[in-house]
Amino acid sequence: MGIKQKLQRTISPRNRAVSHISDVPKGHFAVYVGENLRRFVIPISYLNHPLFQDLLHWTEEEFGFEHPSGGLTIPCSEDYFISLTSLLNAS
Numbered sequence: 001m002g003i004k005q006k007l008q009r010t011i012s013p014r015n016r017a018v019s020h021i022s023d024v025p026k027g028h029f030a031v032y033v034g035e036n037l038r039r040f041v042i043p044i045s046y047l048n049h050p051l052f053q054d055l056l057h058w059t060e061e062e063f064g065f066e067h068p069s070g071g072l073t074i075p076c077s078e079d080y081f082i083s084l085t086s087l088l089n090a091s
Helices: 003-010 044-048 050-063 078-090
Strands: 028-033 038-043 072-074
Touching: 038 044, 038 078, 044 050, 050 072, 050 078
Parallel strands: 028 072
Antiparallel strands: 028 038
């Protein structure tokens, strides 16, 4: 199963715990990061970047497809995630 299909399965609207779906712009998706589950809305183009794909594989190993927040939870610090997205924005 590809990364995009895994992500769609993870944040499917049938999961009632996912909220704020309507405030995510087209071409973006929401993730929850860190101990406080801070919500970030990021471009789907990140799915094609090898560094982000590595992070998604790590997420799958950590949580599988059952995420505690109901959305895609990424098990890293907010600082790391912000650094990674800054790097992705620059490339």
